[in-house]
Amino acid sequence: MTDINEPVRTARTATGAAPKETAGIADEAQTADPALLDLAELLFFAYRDFTREPDKILDEFGFGRAHHRVLHFVNRRPGMRVADLLKILKITKQSLGRVLKQLIDEGFIVQEEGKLDRRERLLYPTDRGHELAARLAEPQLERVARALRASRRRGDAKIETFLYQMISEADRPHVERLLRTKLNMDHKQGEPQ
Amino acid sequence: MTDINEPVRTARTATGAAPKETAGIADEAQTADPALLDLAELLFFAYRDFTREPDKILDEFGFGRAHHRVLHFVNRRPGMRVADLLKILKITKQSLGRVLKQLIDEGFIVQEEGKLDRRERLLYPTDRGHELAARLAEPQLERVARALRASRRRGDAKIETFLYQMISEADRPHVERLLRTKLNMDHKQGEPQ
DNA sequence: AAAATAAGTCAACATGACTGACATAAATGA
DNA sequence: TCATTTATGTCAGTCATGTTGACTTATTTT
Incomplete structure (x- = not known):
């Protein structure tokens, strides 16, 4: 142990001042169920790993996550x-424009004039685009499928289990240790470590 | 009903009885259960909205998501x-260094020399740091709690439902519409558009 | 004919990643 | 003891992707 911090309770603000329990303000967060914060952290870890494999593939093409x-x-x-894309991604037209232009220039997407409204530019994947999309999706689908299987295997239909299983296997022990070592744990149970 | 995807027939048994463990490679994505891709999209939308409120607060301080x-x-x-932070965030020391320095300079975090190993710099939040952390956590905890409640209310312990409820309420109709309008649906039914 | 809409563009800027090369202090070990 | 490893920090440059703001063009709507 001592991976991160030793006795969880010794946490203080290092300003010398005693922990004082209520730093006031949004005590919401302090009194809230620690499990909620765990879920928030798990979501971070799940998403962090969810994007890794595609990112690596995209690198080969000089693309980034935005292109994906x-x-x-x-x-x-x-x-x-x-x-439609702008509404989904919630980014600016200029931001989208940059990556979209690259995808079009390099033959992954084509535009077609709208038949009903000729101002519109309808977007379609080329064969090449379809192929890359499938290749990028593959590890992510595999990951989601794995996590669902593991969730069901464990029987508990907990969100927590799913998100935990979304983490890359190699990193799960690390995250598990982290989740056992944190502040606010002693509210519920005096779990020593 | 049909909060997320109503014609569940589209998705053969959500993660289906036969995902078949490591199916074919490249065409995986094409033949895979569409519900898996739905989950991937929902994760994107959930995470997109999960970070919005904190990002806005951080703006007031001239900070970004990395600081959070x-x-x-x-x-x-x-x-x-x-x-420890480097291992959690999986970013480079230089990347971490920049934001950490700002957090220290502006009095949100302090460093303390390790007692056992004086090379180490142990990090602690100041009162101010604790306060900001709580303020940033508040909307996220609220969101997670809301999503959990809604999931439980619906009785189905589906990951899908949880992720869908993590989306900002105002955007849910849009996402719902999107999830009903996509490719791979016509495998099962000839939904025109 | 005027106004609104869909798309695209130019320019400038901010954030937060990255690589690579080094520097310093402290712990470890041969 | 001396050499090596480890923990941290830093300088410099680059890249990806987001932002504002100001405009243009083509087309549809009013």
């Missing part, structure tokens, strides 16, 4: 308009 | 070393 998102949605919903 | 992560983990596990 655009390609994914266009691939899954061909004929989507630029405005 | 560092402050959160230091606050919840006081006495953490720099190396």
